[in-house]
Amino acid sequence: MRVRILYEKMGPICFVPHVEMPTLLSRSLRRSGIRQIFTEGMSPHPKISLGPPLPVGVFSLCEVADIWVENWRAEDLEALNEKLPRGLMAKKAVSTEGLSLSKSCDKAQYLLQFKSKEKGSDACTLLQTHVPGVEILTLCGKEVEAVTGNPYQISPTLFVKALSKGGVISSWEDIRIVRTKLGKDEEGKILPLL
Known part of the structure; x- marks a missing residue:
């Protein structure tokens, strides 16, 4: 079973x-x-x-x-x-x-938390242009919600590399990432697997 x-x-x-x-x-x-x-x-x-x-x-x-x-x-x-x-x-x-x-799983949503609002805004701009596969970004103060396509290929590691290279953060210490949703793409929304 x-x-x-x-x-x-x-x-x-x-x-x-x-x-x-x-x-x-x-x-x-x-x-x-x-x-x-x-x-x-x-x-x-x-x-x-x-x-x-x-x-x-x-x-x-x-x-x-x-x-x-x-x-x-x-x-x-x-x-x-x-x-x-x-x-x-x-x-x-x-x-x-x-x-x-x-x-079954072809979409994921992440919450990226920064130390300041400015970092969140800079991150939003940078991720849209430098990380392929990021589909939707929503800025809310010091937090950015990012929705990605295939989570087997698009990892939060790509976020950190792009943000570090772009000067928004210096390392993993400057950001906290939480995967908040994982599931199937259903007309632009994430349908949970359970």
Whole structure:
């Protein structure tokens, strides 16, 4: 049975690399008593598929993962949350079939937070001209909302590189990035995967 989980990644846990998340999720599933399904072959491992990579240091309110388990009950979400490390919280879980995450997800929205309004305004101008794939930018004080196309190719790292090269920021220390939406493009809006 494939279960799609929507979870958030906030606080110091955002420094756990994307590549380590399957191991972390698998351990939490095992500790909560949820029986996982393993791949076949010489080196079996738990079947877990993650959504688009999230760079180290970027927060998220909407990460997704597909996990394969023997059985999923409504109370398993609460049991999993009790065993997840601080900063990770599973918000929703549903049994799913159909398209994989990589084929289901083609849009993302990010909130970029700066130390001053001027930086936000400069960032908005620079990102529109220097980062291909940024579709919509909204400026609100010290914050910029950016909507991008394919989140597997357009990463927040591109924002930081462009802003650093343009002199808006000097490094990751000058900006806080939060992925706020992840999903499918539906007539210009982001339709959540869960």
